[in-house]
Amino acid sequence: xxxLRLIIGCSLAxxxxxxxxxxxxxxxxxxxxxxxxxxxxxxxxxxxxxxxxADEAAWNKVMEAAKKEGKVTVYSYSWxxxxxxxxxxxxxxxxxxxxxxxxxxxxEFVERLKTEKRMGAMTADTFExxxxxxxxxxxxxxxxxxxxxxxxxAEKGVWSLEPLSQDKDGxxxxxxxxxxxxxxxxxxxxAEDEPKSWFDIMQPRWKGQMMMQDPAISTGAYRLVGYVxxxxxxxxxxxxxxxxxxxxxxxxxxxxxxxxxxxxxxSLFMVESDSAGLIKEGAxxxxxxxxxxxxxxxxxxxxxxxxxxxxxxxxFLNWLFTQEGQQVxxxxxxxxxxxxxxxxxxxxAARVQTKLLTLTGEMQDEQTKLFADKYLVKLNHRNLSLSxxxxxxxxxxxxxxxxxx
Numbered sequence: 001x002x003x004l005r006l007i008i009g010c011s012l013a014x015x016x017x018x019x020x021x022x023x024x025x026x027x028x029x030x031x032x033x034x035x036x037x038x039x040x041x042x043x044x045x046x047x048x049x050x051x052x053x054a055d056e057a058a059w060n061k062v063m064e065a066a067k068k069e070g071k072v073t074v075y076s077y078s079w080x081x082x083x084x085x086x087x088x089x090x091x092x093x094x095x096x097x098x099x100x101x102x103x104x105x106x107x108e109f110v111e112r113l114k115t116e117k118r119m120g121a122m123t124a125d126t127f128e129x130x131x132x133x134x135x136x137x138x139x140x141x142x143x144x145x146x147x148x149x150x151x152x153x154a155e156k157g158v159w160s161l162e163p164l165s166q167d168k169d170g171x172x173x174x175x176x177x178x179x180x181x182x183x184x185x186x187x188x189x190x191a192e193d194e195p196k197s198w199f200d201i202m203q204p205r206w207k208g209q210m211m212m213q214d215p216a217i218s219t220g221a222y223r224l225v226g227y228v229x230x231x232x233x234x235x236x237x238x239x240x241x242x243x244x245x246x247x248x249x250x251x252x253x254x255x256x257x258x259x260x261x262x263x264x265x266x267s268l269f270m271v272e273s274d275s276a277g278l279i280k281e282g283a284x285x286x287x288x289x290x291x292x293x294x295x296x297x298x299x300x301x302x303x304x305x306x307x308x309x310x311x312x313x314x315x316f317l318n319w320l321f322t323q324e325g326q327q328v329x330x331x332x333x334x335x336x337x338x339x340x341x342x343x344x345x346x347x348x349a350a351r352v353q354t355k356l357l358t359l360t361g362e363m364q365d366e367q368t369k370l371f372a373d374k375y376l377v378k379l380n381h382r383n384l385s386l387s388x389x390x391x392x393x394x395x396x397x398x399x400x401x402x403x404x405x
Contacts, residue, residue: 065311083332106133113142143302152321174298226295276334
């Protein structure tokens with residue numbers, strides 16, 4: 001019996017060992033489902049696709065259509081030379097959409113758009129120039145509202161100049177500030193003789209020494225309207241100014257060159273982006289600050305009505321207002337920007353330390369009427385009836401400030 005118990009005991013021991021070897025080991029705690037979970041650990045959970053908003057879906061469709069169109073054409077005043085190359089390279093490499101920039105003057109482009117509208121064949125997709133010229137294109141019904149649905153414009157708290165500041169309806173989008181200050185040739189004007197007030201330029205020493213852009217071909221001189229509307233200039237001031245023998249230039253580039261060469265010692269309304277290149281090359285010019293302030297305009301852009309590549313245009317316009325687009329433009333133009341999260345590339349000699357007198361949409365409309373009606377309209381300000389033309393028929397020729405004055 002003793003031997004039989006021993007054999008049975010050994011058999012049970014062996015069976016227990018075999019059973020233990022065949023039983024699976026418990027899974028580690030780290031692989032177990034959390035308490036209360038009904039999901040087996042051996043079955044993977046299904047991935048959830050993130051949902052997108054209706055706005056994102058709509059913009060994705062714009063992007064798809066833009067790539068199929070493959071091209072956007074811009075009528076541009078600003079993006080010439082290296083600036084144009086920088087814009088083209090960055091935009092094309094990012095989106096694979098061709099960017100064709102046709103350069104010229106804003107007033108000429110407005111007329112060209114009118115002609116294309118009459119012919120029923122629009123060449124350009126978007127038009128870029130001064131806010132006044134783009135507003136004039138709006139009045140001519142050659143551009144369309146384009147702000148709605150652009151993702152970049154929906155960003156909050158990033159704007160130093162609101163893109164819709166020139167036109168609440170979204171036709172004219174401001175993309176670059178234009179601070180138009182007086183500039184001097186530092187070799188010809190001593191520090192103690194620099195004008196500190198707009199009324200200083202009425203001194204005899206400045207007669208025959210000043211330049212400004214011809215208002216017949218440039219909106220730069222339209223700043224005078226802003227000064228009148230802000231109460232800095234009145235009719236007496238303008239009558240005195242016309243007798244200071246002002247030289248007219250064909251544009252800001254010529255004006256900057258003439259000032260740098262010392263042909264005149266004071267430019268009245270030069271802007272930072274047009275002086276920056278010469279300053280970086282060592283030209284003896286700099287902006288001066290007037291205690292009454294300086295009028296700040298804007299470069300603007302608008303989508304051409306019935307344009308050939310509407311979706312590619314919207315992609316370009318949106319990119320222009322992104323942080324990247326604003327930086328590329330500001331760096332290429334050595335200018336400031338409408339975004340406060342982008343570096344100001346304006347050289348220190350081109351910056352002014354004074355208040356900026358900005359133009360409202362109403363003032364832009366007023367300037368547009370002046371341009372469209374050949375300046376033969378009256379401007380009312382604080383009971384002052386100022387006829388832009390008639391007030392300055394005193395001298396005639398280049399001594400009268402043509403058209404606008």
